[in-house]
Amino acid sequence: MYESRTATFHDEYVSLATVDGRIEANHELPENPARTPHQQYLFNDDSDITSAELHRQHGEWQLHICCTADVESDTPARAATENGTVLGVDLGVTQLAVTSTGTFWSGDECDHWRREYEKRRGDLQEHGTRWAHENIQSVGREEEGRFTQTLHRISNELVTKARENGCTVIAFENLTGIRERTGASWGHKWAFNRLYAYVEYKAEAHGLTVEQVNPENTSRRCSECGFTHPENRDGTHFECLNCEYQNDADYNAAKNIGLRYLRQN
Ligand SMILES: [Zn+2]
Numbered sequence: 001m002y003e004s005r006t007a008t009f010h011d012e013y014v015s016l017a018t019v020d021g022r023i024e025a026n027h028e029l030p031e032n033p034a035r036t037p038h039q040q041y042l043f044n045d046d047s048d049i050t051s052a053e054l055h056r057q058h059g060e061w062q063l064h065i066c067c068t069a070d071v072e073s074d075t076p077a078r079a080a081t082e083n084g085t086v087l088g089v090d091l092g093v094t095q096l097a098v099t100s101t102g103t104f105w106s107g108d109e110c111d112h113w114r115r116e117y118e119k120r121r122g123d124l125q126e127h128g129t130r131w132a133h134e135n136i137q138s139v140g141r142e143e144e145g146r147f148t149q150t151l152h153r154i155s156n157e158l159v160t161k162a163r164e165n166g167c168t169v170i171a172f173e174n175l176t177g178i179r180e181r182t183g184a185s186w187g188h189k190w191a192f193n194r195l196y197a198y199v200e201y202k203a204e205a206h207g208l209t210v211e212q213v214n215p216e217n218t219s220r221r222c223s224e225c226g227f228t229h230p231e232n233r234d235g236t237h238f239e240c241l242n243c244e245y246q247n248d249a250d251y252n253a254a255k256n257i258g259l260r261y262l263r264q265n
Pocket residue numbers: 222223224225226227240241242243244245
């Protein structure tokens with residue numbers, strides 16, 4: 001018999017205490033990852049593994065795992081759209097921001113400028129004169145000004161979206177570690193932090209609150225059925241291996257962010 005002190009459960013493998021110390025064993029699962037009950041629970045974000053029993057049968061080891069799940073949270077997607085109290089926002093590189101109501105702000109515009117400004121700075125650098133050096137700094141200020149302006153516009157539009165949809169809360173994923181998760185540059189990270197700060201004070205002016213939720217698996221989880229699997233997502237496309245729900249991957253993530261806030265509170 002194993003419980004949390006003697007076993008650690010991961011998606012891909014399990015770590016078990018034995019008389020010879022800890023061992024790690026990979027899960028051997030059936031071919032089709034979606035249609036088996038144990039996979040359904042093992043990869044489901046909504047169920048927690050609480051204990052397990054190790055059996056030896058027909059010459060092989062089998063681990064029987066026990067899960068608990070919150071049944072009330074079974075149809076979270078519908079609850080969110082019906083009471084519409086939270087607007088989920090996913091931040092990223094391709095799409096700078098996507099809401100759970102399906103509004104997209106593309107990252108292309110910002111990337112295009114960054115390249116433009118970079119080129120201008122590069123051209124000036126080649127001059128190497130004092131005049132050029134001063135100009136590089138003013139190009140930098142101009143770039144920051146333009147960015148700031150865009151982020152102000154997006155944050156205004158985000159708050160407007162929340163109000164139009166009768167939301168009282170705007171939920172973002174926790175910004176800690178977002179660079180590693182999304183492959184964003186430092187520039188993007190700067191933009192995410194700025195955008196968040198702008199939304200926060202603008203929302204407050206309208207009596208809305210802004211919250212951050214745990215980002216774990218928000219891009220791998222199906223916002224319709226809760227099935228969580230790395231292969232649900234293929235780049236910008238999301239297709240659930242369990243229920244076949246398909247949509248834009250960032251939009252699906254934005255819905256999960258909103259749902260996670262609802263479930264936590
Ligand atoms: Zn699904």
